[in-house]
Structures are given as structure tokens and as C-alpha cells.
Amino acid sequence: MDFLLHLVDQFGYIAMFLFSWVVFVGLPVPNELAAALAGYLSEWRHFNPYTSFFFMYSGLISYGIFAFMNGRYFGTKLTSRMRNGSKSKKLIENGEVWLNKYGPLAISFSYFIPGIRLFMPYIAGTTRGISFIKYLLYALPSAFVWGIIYFQIGRYFPKSFQALLEEVSLKAGIIFVILLIALIVYGLFFTMKKSTHTTKWKKVRYRK
Numbered sequence: 254m255d256f257l258l259h260l261v262d263q264f265g266y267i268a269m270f271l272f273s274w275v276v277f278v279g280l281p282v283p284n285e286l287a288a289a290l291a292g293y294l295s296e297w298r299h300f301n302p303y304t305s306f307f308f309m310y311s312g313l314i315s316y317g318i319f320a321f322m323n324g325r326y327f328g329t330k331l332t333s334r335m336r337n338g339s340k341s342k343k344l345i346e347n348g349e350v351w352l353n354k355y356g357p358l359a360i361s362f363s364y365f366i367p368g369i370r371l372f373m374p375y376i377a378g379t380t381r382g383i384s385f386i387k388y389l390l391y392a393l394p395s396a397f398v399w400g401i402i403y404f405q406i407g408r409y410f411p412k413s414f415q416a417l418l419e420e421v422s423l424k425a426g427i428i429f430v431i432l433l434i435a436l437i438v439y440g441l442f443f444t445m446k447k448s449t450h451t452t453k454w455k456k457v458r459y460r461k
Contacts, residue, residue: 261294266308269294273312285367285403288313292407302408310400314393317374321388324378332375344368348376357383360391364399 260268272287288309295305323331336342348369351359360383363373374392377383 258290261298266300266304269300269305269308270312270315272309273316288400288403289407292404292409294407295404296408306401306404309404310397313396313400317388317392317396320371320374321378321385324375325385326378329379332372332379335372335375340368341372345372345376348373352376352380352383357387357391360388361395364392364395370399 260271264271269291272291275287291305291309292302294300295302332345336345348359348363351363351369352373355362357377360373360377363369374388377388
């Protein structure tokens with residue numbers, strides 16, 4: 254936390270861009286904290302909220318693009334090297350399972366799952382069926398929604414946003430998975446209903 258505030262004192266808005274990169278250089282700072290801190294600073298250090306969010310969001314997206322490009326260039330060799338730790342190995346394996354099961358939609362909901370959001374761009378990059386444009390189509394909207402949620406938490410709950418982050422991070426993943434399952438069930442129900450209606454219509458036409 255002190256390190257991030259020091260960055261702000263040194264670089265201003267540019268620091269908010271760098272927040273999303275601190276994990277990449279090995280510092281144990283959650284993305285949620287970085288996004289919320291940008292919101293906190295826009296409210297309590299008189300930074301423009303729109304400019305603050307823009308730099309924070311740009312940093313988040315640029316990290317994703319960087320990770321995707323590395324995955325595309327180095328392939329599975331990169332993700333294999335990233336499996337050294339038991340925790341990172343499990344996160345990468347979960348990300349691969351989700352991507353195989355749900356396709357590019359997994360990129361969208363990975364932003365709401367702590368840990369996996371860091372590895373998903375690399376995994377997506379190694380997947381030949383996902384182009385760079387497709388990655389952006391699924392990543393940009395979700396990153397925006399995720400970013401604005403935590404940005405607003407930092408703005409409106411400055412004294413307790415760190416405690417709120419832990420609570421929201423846990424529940425956000427659960428809620429998003431439930432919504433995803435509900436959408437899949439609805440999609441299957443709609444498809445089956447449409448198929449049944451089409452079959453009945455064909456039978457009616459045949460009888461005539």
C-alpha cells in the first residue's frame with residue numbers, strides 16, 4: 254500500500270497506469286487494491302476521477318495485451334514454466350479447463366475470479382482458436398465492469414475499502430459463476446423450446 258502511494262507521489266496519473274503492472278514485477282499487491290486505490294485517490298487527493306479511471310483501465314488492458322502476446326509468441330512453453338508453484342499450477346489448470354469448456358466466454362468471467370484473471374491472458378494467447386481481436390472483444394467489456402466496481406469502492410468507502418475488497422472479491426466470483434450457469438441453462442432451455450416449436454411447425458406443414 255505504501256509503495257503504491259509512493260508511486261502516486263512520484264508519477265501522479267502515470268502511477269495509476271502502473272498499478273496493474275506491479276503484480277507482474279513480483280510485488281504481492283492484489284489487482285483489486287490497485288483499482289480501488291485509484292478510486293480512493295480520485296476522491297481524496299483531488300485527482301480527476303475520469304482521468305484516474307482511464308489510466309487505471311489502460312494499465313489493466315495493456316497488461317492483458319502484453320500477457321496475451323507473450324502467450325501467443327512463446328506458446329505452452331511459457332505456461333509450463335509458470336506452473337512451478339502449486340498455487341499457480343492449479344490456477345492455470347483451472348483456467349485451461351474453463352477455456353476449453355466455455356470458450357472465449359471464460360475470458361470474460363475470469364476477471365471476477367481472483368488469481369485466474371492474471372493467468373487467463375497467457376492461456377488465451379496459447380489457444381490458437383482465439384484471435385487477438387476475439388480476445389479484446391471478450392476482455393474489454395469485462396475489464397471495464399470489473400474496474401469500475403472496485404474503482405467506485407475506493408471512492409465511496411475510503412476508510413474500509415481494503416476489508417470490503419476481500420468480501421466483494423469472494424462473493425463476486427461466486428455470483429458471477431451462478432449468473433453464468435443461469436445463462437447457460439436459459440440458453441439451453443430457449444434452444445430446446447425453439448427446436449420443439451420448429452419440429453411441430455414442420456409436422457403441421459407436412460399434414461397440410
